Amino acid sequence: MENIIEVRSLVKSFGNKSALKDVDFSVRKGETIGFLGPSGSGKTTTIKILTAQLAPTAGEVRVFGEPVHLLKDPARMKRIGILTDNSGLYDRLTVADNLRLFADLYGTDRGEIREALEMVNLIGEEKTPVQKLSKGMKQRVTLARAVLHKPDLLFLDEPTSALDPANTRHIHGGLKALNRAGTTIFLTTHDMEEAESLCDRVAFLHDGEIRLFDTPRNLRTMQGRPTISVLLKNQQTVTIEPDAKGAAAIAGFMERGELVTIHSNEPSLGDLFVQMTGRNLA
Numbered sequence: 001m002e003n004i005i006e007v008r009s010l011v012k013s014f015g016n017k018s019a020l021k022d023v024d025f026s027v028r029k030g031e032t033i034g035f036l037g038p039s040g041s042g043k044t045t046t047i048k049i050l051t052a053q054l055a056p057t058a059g060e061v062r063v064f065g066e067p068v069h070l071l072k073d074p075a076r077m078k079r080i081g082i083l084t085d086n087s088g089l090y091d092r093l094t095v096a097d098n099l100r101l102f103a104d105l106y107g108t109d110r111g112e113i114r115e116a117l118e119m120v121n122l123i124g125e126e127k128t129p130v131q132k133l134s135k136g137m138k139q140r141v142t143l144a145r146a147v148l149h150k151p152d153l154l155f156l157d158e159p160t161s162a163l164d165p166a167n168t169r170h171i172h173g174g175l176k177a178l179n180r181a182g183t184t185i186f187l188t189t190h191d192m193e194e195a196e197s198l199c200d201r202v203a204f205l206h207d208g209e210i211r212l213f214d215t216p217r218n219l220r221t222m223q224g225r226p227t228i229s230v231l232l233k234n235q236q237t238v239t240i241e242p243d244a245k246g247a248a249a250i251a252g253f254m255e256r257g258e259l260v261t262i263h264s265n266e267p268s269l270g271d272l273f274v275q276m277t278g279r280n281l282a
């Protein structure tokens, strides 16, 4: 499968502070990749380098098979979409006028605006000036703008950080649909549930280094097979090993009608992150 992003021995320093230390990874066409890490771990710096907003101190970065600085060329820039916290929206213009301006700039049919607004749940707000929107609504307009031209590659820096759970779920659905339609997605997040719900592979970033990079399922099961918790009708919770003896015990509970719930005690990505780095994601 074609690599859409390739990063080799990437270093980024600000003065004597190393934000990224010898980072290597690649992203295949069609993947959704999540960079998970606490504040200051280097997530935004990574996105800025991958979108040619910041130059690397050392190392090689290729996007669409070409050196990343070529993305500054407007024709290539049109292949990507970017959501970062500096929205670049025109505050005095309405939601729709902001999107129209962007559509015209990118040569995108204005008919796409409605679909983008549906994706971010902002139908009905077309005529509202951006300056009257809440922080979360502005974030959604910025996301609509980032996806309006159906980019080949979408960069999202903490896309749902200001959103409530209902809008987060709605937008996750939209991002999954966009990905199914062919957009490769690179996102950063503090939110392990977001990473788990959206991402094919997840990188744990800590102090400017990638500590782990794998599928959420492999990450959760890397420390061996998890135990199983069984809640019984008498309110007792029993922890069972995942072996033949455990299977017999569970079968017994079921036969006697004693079992209420059963679940596997896999660590969450958040638990794993704390184990790996000694730090919380927040």
Ligand SMILES: Nc1ncnc2c1ncn2[C@@H]1O[C@H](COP(=O)(O)OP(=O)(O)OP(=O)(O)O)[C@@H](O)[C@H]1O
Binding pocket: 014, 017, 018, 019, 037, 038, 039, 040, 041, 042, 043, 044, 045, 046
């Ligand atoms: N322009 C800059 N000048 C100096 N230091 C910077 C600059 N940008 C980032 N840094 C430093 O680089 C490190 C990584 O920052 P970065 O913004 O990439 O982290 P992050 O993981 O995105 O954090 P957050 O989740 O808070 O956005 C931090 O120590 C930060 O202070």
